[in-house]
Amino acid sequence: MSEPRNKAASGAVSAPMGTHQHRFEMLARAQVPGLYRYAYWLCRDRALAEDLVQETLLRAWRSLDSLREEAAARRWLITILRNEFMRELSKRRDTVAIDDLPLVDHTANVGGSDTDMFDVRRALTKLAPEYREPLALQVLMGCTTQEIAEMLELNQGTVLTRLHRARNQLREHLGLKGDAIGEGAA
């Protein structure tokens, strides 16, 4: 399968690290931007995304010693963040009517005034979460399909199908669709 596309992201914390604090600072500086963006596309609520990243790093701080390989940091943090998001979702389901969940941002207006970017963000918000998440992991976080399959607890064929469908739908939303590409496993 393919190589990780974002090698900088996966290897950014690879220097030898002495103290717990130094390790943590390196980890936070290298991973926070990507984690925040990933969190935003999970929940599409900037305030919640920031909370999720802070909670993730707090948990990472507490169990940093269990992280043996720095190269695995990104994946480890993504897993913590997903768990935090799931916890938050179930908390909200307990207290708020499901229709009130502010997790659907139809505006996709999250910064930047570039019209093309606005259109692409709008198209991304139209994707179902099960298609958007693997796409974000691949394009934004630089994960391989195998890593995505492990993180989302899916088989690799399902991940490939979802990535295929995600791009197919995006091409439609963006008016790019030329030759029809069949559905099914990629």
Added chain:
Amino acid sequence: MSTPVTCLDVRRMLMAEPQRRDAGIAEHLKDCPGCAGFAREMLALDARLEAAFKVPVPEGLEARIALDGSLKNRRRPLRPWMALAASVVMVGLLTTFVWRHEHPSDAVLAAAVVKHIENPDEADAIKPDQALLHDAAYVQGVMHTAGASFQGGMDDVTYAQVCLFRGERVAHLVVHGANGPVTIMLLRHTHVDHTVPVDEDGFHGVIVPAGKGSIAIVTNNNTPVVPMEQELTSKVDWTL
């Protein structure tokens, strides 16, 4: 994985992994200009997606989180009398801080509201002719998260987002006003005891008391905001 032989196989694979170039695909792309063009199109789409996924990260977030970690690492045991004295000082400082946070000066508050509206992350929201949001449940959800509700719902909303404003969650809304977009911010944590005028950087409006919180109504066009005050303050409820 078997070697792809047809254009359809190759295109399916590229739709899932546009950067994939294993032997079978590379070979096919060399001999098939149609699929080579398709591969370029998919890479171009991915470049747009990557740019779109990269939403702005709040300024200083990495540093704040790194600092949190550093502070946790520097705890030292205090003697009991020192701990008591520190607690008294902390309570005093905290009380002052909370009071000032909830009762900012007029000028500071007005400037903060305008700065938030002008922030590049928000600036698109007040462009003229933005489409209406037709999903009332979404708008209610935004308000709910910010600790507010609005009796009878709010009409003509073109933008609704939960934002961090002075460290607290607020509902940031934009509605179609008589002469253009008007920003409404429901500030549950900010108390004002009189109407605060906003006149800054081409923006005008008011921040009005509303129960235990306040509402900012601000615009940069000539929509009169005063008539909106009464309706907004009478219909808002703070839920948290």
